[in-house]
Amino acid sequence: MSDGGAGAGSAAVALRAAGDLWGRDVPASLARLRELYPGCEAGVIGPAGERGVLFASIVNNRGRSLGRGGLGAVMGAKRLKAVVVAGGGERRPPVADPERLAFVAYEAEKLLKANPITSQALPEFGTSVLVNVLDQAGALPTRNFRASQFEHAGAISGETLRRDYVQRRAACRGCGIGCARRTSTGDASGEGPEYESIWALGAACGVGDLKAIVEAGYACNRAGMDTITMGSTIACAMELTEEGLLADGPRFGDAAAVIALCEATARGEGLGEELGQGSARFAARHGRPELSMSVKALELPAYDPRGMTGQGLAFATSNRGGCHLRANMLGPEILGVPKMIDRFATLGKAGLLINMQNLNAVLDSLSVCKFTAFAMKEDYYARLLSAVWGETVEPQELLRVGERIWNAERLFNLAAGFSRADDTLPRRLLEEPVTEGPAAGRVVDLAPMLDEYYIARGWDTDGRPRPAKLERLGLADPRPAVGAAG
């Protein structure tokens, strides 16, 4: 990597040689960058990204990851180790109506403080509070989704994490919720684990040893790897072993193997080299592609759709595959936000899901934490933005922006060859009923849900946006939206 040499300056952009940063793990890279650029903000990749692990993440200097989808592998392929923003001074965007902003922010804060999810559950336990909640609902995927309740859920729960490992809470800048956790096992310390990590490296692999799960999470964080895909890929390997298709492979419940495989994947050694390609490729290579619990080759997170069918539709229709961040029906199907709906019902959820997908697309664009949406509706975000801009932004306008983003992404996917056939779930979730617990006997009846969803989206039966829809969204000529893929 050579110095691009745009030069120093308050608004200059420069490419610098990575030098001795290359090869360092995430914490060491960030420490070195802090030496080189005191006070900087940075996003780096670790050894996983450098080696091309397909689920490598980008980690910022507050320990938070852009975990899903393998953006770290993209950086690594371009031999880009870090992106650093350095320099002094406040460059806040101007606020048109500070008094109005303060008023609306105060009203929003009232909602956050009154809602037990944002004022108690997340601050007190972090996201890991969900382990027991999802287990009790029969929606905690266990042993590669072979079950939906885990007999060791209590041992790996948020309550246990707080009691035995949490050192202190942490929060993103200016956040009153503070869902992040600094933990220590005595032997090591670090960030997390979050709920998804506990699930992926724990219940998904049949592991009930929380200390091992925490340390496996640390290993992923050091290497810069997505814990969800890592855990889910190990779980896939465990099932292949149990099925006799992987000689000397790991077995469900083997905590030491989980840690060892995380480290081996980061180093590209042994079975780890294969695991670094993710579960879809791994399962296909070993002759059982259906054992990859993924959608569009992205591993599913910690919600079993057989216990919350709307989440199944959310996974199937997510533009980036098996992801809970594009839309999460946890609110209406489990937590009663905004209201409790029948989590096993098949029809009548598409509109709610679409609204959530559109809103989340906007929240991502605004860089707003999605947890605030447990307490706030779109009108609050619109009023906050109106105060900043000094002109009225209607909630409907925000949602329309989100709808436009969603459809533009859809057009990109269609241009890349995706179709209705890809808007599906792993066969297990469609055909294998849960055997025990509150979701016993359930599978996801996806086809009618998908039909209803396409109609509500204004798409044809194959999932292509209709011309009238594109016209209304200003996407009639999709080329600017889909770029090279068009």
Added chain:
Amino acid sequence: MSSAVLEQFRRIGRDLFVAGLVSSHGGNMSVRQGDRILITRRGSMLAQLEERDLVDIGLEENDANVTLASTEIVVHRAIYQQTSALAIVHTHPPYAIAQSLVKDEIVPVDSEGSYLLHKVPVVEAQLTAGSAEVAELLPRWLKEYDLVMLRGHGPFAIGHLLEEAYQLTSVLEMACRILTISEGMGGELKEYRKGSDQYGSW
């Protein structure tokens, strides 16, 4: 129609009547399902809804079922076409209607009403029931507020779920009862809410 949807209509319809938010044959409700609307039948009794009382009709285009649909179908359709609403509840609550006859906006003074509504705009139309005038007027307001009061007639509340729209309606009527009682008592309101002087600008 799924039994879960019918049950939701029945439950909320019954509650609306029992709470005194509608008269025997007054009010209407609907949900949006993709490009279809499921709306209560014209002349149906919300407290006694049966499957035959829910009418399935197009969102964009009319069909024969318009002969059965609520008088307000034109308003519901316009709201769905112009907002992200997935459910609408329209009622005739007495205290809210009384307040709308003397005010241009309703600003609750109770805690729950302040918290959930802040302010409710009161809009006016010459033809208040099922008119093109209301269909043109209401969606513009409902783009910014989840509940809008039609003077002398009643509120239209929207939500992602029927229960949300019902809740807003119920909160409005309770807030208006409290307003009416406290205003009737004379005396000066003891303010307890920081920033309440700005609620009118909500």
